[in-house]
Structures are given as C-alpha cells and as structure tokens.
Amino acid sequence: MKTFHCNHCSHLVFFENVRCEPCESLLGYVPDLAEISAFEDAGDGRWRSLHPGADGALFRQCHNYAVENVCNWMIAADSPDTLCRACQLTLTIPNLGAPDNRLYWYRLEIAKRRLLYTLAELGIEVKSRQADPEHGLAFDFLEDGGDGARVMTGHDNGLITLNIAEADDAHREKVRTAMGEPYRTLLGHFRHETGHYYFDQFVQNDPRWLEPYRKLFGDERADYGEALDAYYRDGAPPDWQASYISAYATMHPWEDWAETWAHYLLIVDVLDTSTSYGLALLPDDPSEPTLTDRTPVEDASFENLMKRWFPLTYALNSLNRSLGMADGYPFTLAAPVVDKLRFVHRVIAHAGDKAAQ
Structure with missing residues (x-):
C-alpha cells in the first residue's frame, strides 16, 4: 500500500x-x-x-x-x-449488543478494505450483490451460536462467511498454534476466501486457464468432502514443502489455488508498501541481498517481483528477530510453488487487462 x-x-x-x-x-x-x-x-x-x-x-x-x-x-x-462501496459488500454484521463485537466488526472491515485496495490496484473488478445479484461478492460476519452451532469460515458462490472469533487475537493465535500454522491473520482469511471466488470467475469456465491450472494444481473435480476428511485424518504429506505453499494447500486443488492466490496478494501488497516508502537495501558487502528496484507492482513482471521479494523477506525476518519476534515471513518458496504463483500472476494480469478495456 x-x-x-x-x-x-x-x-x-x-x-x-x-x-x-x-x-x-x-x-x-x-x-x-x-x-x-x-x-x-x-x-x-x-x-x-x-x-x-x-x-x-x-x-x-x-x-x-x-x-x-x-x-x-x-x-x-x-x-x-x-x-x-466497501460496506455495501457486507450483508450481515455481528450482533452489536454482545461485548467486543463492535471491535471485531471494526477489525474485519479494516482487513476487508485493505483487500479491496489491493484488488483495485491489480485492476480486479469487484461487483457487489446489488450490481450482480447472481455472481456478486458479499460477506457475512457471523458468530458461533449459544447452542454449540459452529460458524465455519468459507466461500459459497460469492458469499464469504467469516467467523468473527477470528478477529479475537487470542482466539486466532490459539487456533494457529493448535493447527500448526506459521501464519494466520484476518487479512489472510479475506485473501484466501476471495481466491475461491475468483477461481470461479476467472478459471473454472475458461479453457484457456483450466487445463494449465490442472497441470499445476491438480484436478479440482476430485471429491472435496473426501479430501477434507483425509486431510484432517492423515494430515499433509511429510514432504509438502517441496510443492506447496502451506500444509493446508495439500488438501485439495481448490485450496492449493486459494492459498497460492492469497500468497500472491501478500507479496504484491508488501512490495507495494516497501516501494512506496522508498525502502532500499544497500549493504556494504555486495554479496548480501540488495534491493534498489522501485518498479510499481502493477507494472512489474513476475520475475521482477520475485527478484525483489527474496531480499525484502531476508531483511524483514532479520528485523523481526532483532525485535524478539517470530519471522514476519515464515515461508519457503520451492520451484513448483513459484510456478503456481507465476500462473496466478498471469491470470490476474489478464483479468486486469480485460477489465480495463
């Protein structure tokens, strides 16, 4: 940003x-x-x-x-x-009579607006349910019921549901630890779930993208329920980092796409911010990571983004460690993951060009 x-x-x-x-x-x-x-x-x-x-x-x-x-x-x-435009996308807000729910609503809306900013910068059109009742994007912010009914964060034909408990920092950290995740944020949820939405919009019904997608991510026609059960029963393969951005991405090709989409948005958002602030890496030792390129992310090639991303994350993690905090970027990008990110970049660039016409 x-x-x-x-x-x-x-x-x-x-x-x-x-x-x-x-x-x-x-x-x-x-x-x-x-x-x-x-x-x-x-x-x-x-x-x-x-x-x-x-x-x-x-x-x-x-x-x-x-x-x-x-x-x-x-x-x-x-x-x-x-x-x-942003608030029109929210169909259901939390019960404001409950303690802390206004704070959670505020945090959810902040994350949603940051997502919308990034999508706009990439030229990705966001249609509301008012503009497109059948395919528009919408959000429900719900909480678990008193009868033990659980609200699951997810996507269904353009309607994204988020459990407002994710806006509780302590709860979200507890879940992250329990699930062995290196990273869990509200903004990450929004990025991930819109990945499902834009898969339907950009890839699912376009043969230009669908076959290449299946070669990289797998066949999305595989039974999702069976894949979900298998993942929570057996976990991710032990060598998942060689081909996937996260353990959860191994569950089903749809989730692999959504995780990769979310990661691409993370990369361009962070690079956009660092570029806007004029951040440069000019080490005394030329063998250390260097960063001087300030190409706007919306104009950058995929190779340019990756070339800048690795030195930036090196510095980011080093700064975090100096603060006594965990790595800000706890991921490894194996070659197959980079190929998947490149595919997302191509799909988004095409969608942006089409929207601009």
Missing part, C-alpha cells in the same frame, strides 16, 4: 486514519482517487475534499463512518447510497 499525506498540513497519515492528529482535519478514503483525502466542513453533512485530484468535490461520510465508527470511506455528495 502506498503512503498517504494530509492535504491540509502534509503530515504522513495512514489508510485507516479518520483524523489528522497535527491539524485535526477530517480524513477519508476516496475510492475513485485511491487516495486518503483531507476534508473541510461544507455544512449539511457534506465535506469538501482538499485533495488536488478531487477539484473541490463534495462528499458525505459512509453511514458506517459517521454513525458506527467502523469505516473511513467517503461517498459522493450527490450519490443516493448511504453505504460506501
């Missing part, structure tokens, strides 16, 4: 900010500009953007910004909508 600055005082601000601390200007995200803008009060619930790209246009706060305090996106003042 790129860096943002307050248009009133030029102070550095972040994607989630709602107010500039030094000058106290209202801040909000304008999707059409892909920018955080500072605003001045124009009266009657309207706000005038101070961003030079907005040319003084008037906006309103999303209802979930103005009333619920879980959003920071803006809507054009003349729009009939009350919810922003």
